[in-house]
Amino acid sequence: MKAYVLHDINDIRLEEVPRPRVQENEVLVKVKAAGICGSDIPRIYVNGTYSYPLIPGHEFSGVAEAAGGESGRVWIGKKVGVYPLIPCGECIPCKKKQFEMCRHYNYLGSRCAGGFAEYVAVPVWNLIELPDTVSFEEAAMLEPMAVAVHAMRQAYPKEQETVAVIGLGTIGILLTMFLREMGIRRILTVGNKEFQKEMILGQGISEEDYCDSRSFQVDEWLQDRTDGKGADVIFECVGKPETIIQAVQNTMPGGRVQFVGNPASDILMERNLYWKILRNQLTIRGSWNSSFTHDAEDDWHYVLQRLAQKRIEPKRYITQKFPFEQLEEGFHIMRDKSREYVKVEAVFA
Numbered sequence: 091m092k093a094y095v096l097h098d099i100n101d102i103r104l105e106e107v108p109r110p111r112v113q114e115n116e117v118l119v120k121v122k123a124a125g126i127c128g129s130d131i132p133r134i135y136v137n138g139t140y141s142y143p144l145i146p147g148h149e150f151s152g153v154a155e156a157a158g159g160e161s162g163r164v165w166i167g168k169k170v171g172v173y174p175l176i177p178c179g180e181c182i183p184c185k186k187k188q189f190e191m192c193r194h195y196n197y198l199g200s201r202c203a204g205g206f207a208e209y210v211a212v213p214v215w216n217l218i219e220l221p222d223t224v225s226f227e228e229a230a231m232l233e234p235m236a237v238a239v240h241a242m243r244q245a246y247p248k249e250q251e252t253v254a255v256i257g258l259g260t261i262g263i264l265l266t267m268f269l270r271e272m273g274i275r276r277i278l279t280v281g282n283k284e285f286q287k288e289m290i291l292g293q294g295i296s297e298e299d300y301c302d303s304r305s306f307q308v309d310e311w312l313q314d315r316t317d318g319k320g321a322d323v324i325f326e327c328v329g330k331p332e333t334i335i336q337a338v339q340n341t342m343p344g345g346r347v348q349f350v351g352n353p354a355s356d357i358l359m360e361r362n363l364y365w366k367i368l369r370n371q372l373t374i375r376g377s378w379n380s381s382f383t384h385d386a387e388d389d390w391h392y393v394l395q396r397l398a399q400k401r402i403e404p405k406r407y408i409t410q411k412f413p414f415e416q417l418e419e420g421f422h423i424m425r426d427k428s429r430e431y432v433k434v435e436a437v438f439a
């Protein structure tokens with residue numbers, strides 16, 4: 091089969107490799123669509139990964155084509171989405187079904203072979219069945235959407251609350267989509283690109299509720315928009331010291347700060363900011379990955395249900411699509427930021 095194989099940092103090659111052999115508890119998934127995650131770019135070009143060679147790609151969907159054993163047989167022929175984290179099942183978070191916090195996990199596309207290939211061996215446990223109404227391209231976005239929903243549900247915003255989202259990268263944009271869908275009336279958004287503004291206005295958020303941090307002082311803007319009270323909930327989706335400070339500074343007394351963005355550097359906290367947390371009795375919460383427990387309440391089912399009911403339209407955020415053989419162009423767009431993008435996908439003929 092053809093696959094993108096990472097041999098070393100900055101050495102990814104499209105090459106012919108043997109099809110994965112499926113174990114007893116696995117199925118062979120023929121990949122139909124695969125998205126590039128923001129984290130794939132440093133993995134491929136800057137930081138590398140745990141061991142080589144590796145086929146990256148953890149956002150993909152496809153059809154189960156063969157099974158390694160009895161448990162996989164019922165899946166053959168089915169359209170599937172894939173939860174990329176393979177939990178150990180033994181650690182304390184796993185025992186509580188909080189698999190996203192597993193201490194000894196494996197991961198498709200970062201620790202073992204992933205979706206930038208024609209076929210992937212996937213444990214039966216990691217599969218979610220797709221309804222006919224959901225396309226492969228949409229299903230390749232289940233993972234980032236579930237990550238956004240996970241963050242949203244950590245902070246449990248209510249309809250009447252004022253919610254701010256700082257940072258409109260892929261997760262920030264998907265998060266505002268889900269906040270809209272759940273009926274949050276007042277969503278304040280902070281971005282720094284014309285393109286992000288377009289996306290936000292396209293969701294039906296008004297121009298007054300979009301702040302371009304290049305032309306406004308964000309603290310002033312947030313205070314102004316909340317009559318000096320601050321927001322009930324702020325989602326920080328950047329991971330930079332200045333935006334983390336903005337999030338804490340502009341949350342109202344008793345409010346919640348939800349950290350989502352991955353940090354790009356150390357973050358040092360000044361005493362005054364710490365005072366803010368104490369005196370305003372802020373709840374500060376982190377969010378990591380997404381929940382997948384096979385229950386109807388998990389993040390993946392939450393997303394899939396809304397997708398099947400057409401209550402969300404993630405297709406609009408697939409900004410670039412490449413035939414699988416040309417996916418490297420997609421890597422380059424994201425690496426060089428040569429074009430605006432939300433989600434770049436590979437599609438298979």
Ligand SMILES: [Zn+2]
Binds near residue numbers: 127233234
């Ligand atoms: Zn990802």
Ligand SMILES: [Zn+2]
Binds near residue numbers: 177184193
């Ligand atoms: Zn575990």
